[in-house]
Amino acid sequence: MSIKGAVLYAPRDVRFEEQPDLTIVEPTDAVIRIPAACVCGSDLWPYRGIEPVTQPTPMGHEYCGIVEEVGPAVTSIRPGQFVIGSFFASDNTCLNCRAGYQSSCQHRQLVRGAQASRTRVPLADGTLVATPELPPNDLVPSLLTLSDVMGTGWFAAVAANVRPGSTVAVVGDGAVGLLGVLSAKQMGAKRIIAMSRHEARQRLAREFGATDIVTERGDEGVSRIKEMTGGVGADSVLECVGTPESMLQAIGATRPGGSVGYVGVPQGVQLEGQALFFSHVRLHGGPAPVRRFLPQLIDLVWNRQIDPGKVFDLTLPLERVAEGYRAMDERRAIKALLCP
Ligand SMILES: [Zn+2]
DSSP states (O other), X not given: OOEEEEEEXXXXXXXXXXXXXXXXXXXXXXXXXXXXXXXXXXXXXXXXXXXXXXXXXXXXXXXXXXXXXXXXXXXXXXXXXXEEEOSEEOOSOSHHHHTTOGGGOTTOEEOOOXXXXXXXXXXXXXXXXXXXXXXXXXXXXXXXXXTTHHHHHHHHHHHTTOOTTOEEEEEOOSHHHHHHHHHHHHTTOSEEEEEOOOHHHHHHHHHHTOOEEEOXXXXXXXXXXXXXXXXXXXXXXXXXXXXXXXXXXXXXXXXXXXXXXXXXXXXXXXXXXXXXXXXXXXXXXXXXXXXXXXXXXXXXHHTTSOXXXXXXXXXXXXXXXXXXXXXXXXXXXXXXXXXX
């Protein structure tokens, strides 16, 4: 069947156009029909030309939807199910998957082309997790966030070792940072300091559980966090941006023995060995192993204990996807929801 979806041709040139026929290619594939898609903060790197665009590229890696067709080797996923998967397809059986690092699966494949009415998901049995039944429409945005942005915020908090009673600081007020706040709250953090200068984002951070807002950045931001934590820094810091400044701010705001969970895709970050050595700070991060968290997060959304879909503050018909990119690029929108 032919489909229409978003294709990036060059920086700031996103087109909504007809794409080649979408079919099962490998026997382990599934094809899903997408009720809602979205634009990711990481889509903005190629959109801005910071990552080169060498050929027309189908965009979108966050997805959920109804299974339409499965390949002959798929055994656990069936047509008609509502499923969610990660941006990295994984077999969920190799050593890395079994260790909980499905985004380092030895057979991982990047899912692309999900800003479309349908998409193909490789390794369907390992990648997709079905909801208990078809979800009501109002849960779909929250379920969609589990595919990447919510799973990534959750991993940031796990990697930063957030515990009941922890003091947490969150660097970055994009959708991932805001959902990092929500995750830290769920994990029982006592104090959650959101670093943001943007009023609408501060409001959402508070709604998600932030107890304090710090507007200072860089060295001043680090000093503020230290002032608020007896001079030492936070137990856990979530780094959700990926720039040299945000990484140094995160490490500087962490107490000796504390942990930084970093999930912003690094752009030009270089760390100095001696400074890191004497900081006594643990660093863990990387592309979130979303698949590890899907069963638990689906459960939390299904039972309406969390509402991560609140990060969508702009809804557009899918054919106006280019407007979604523009609004996020200009920081007019936190995250754009696209409805086919
Ligand atoms: Zn694997």
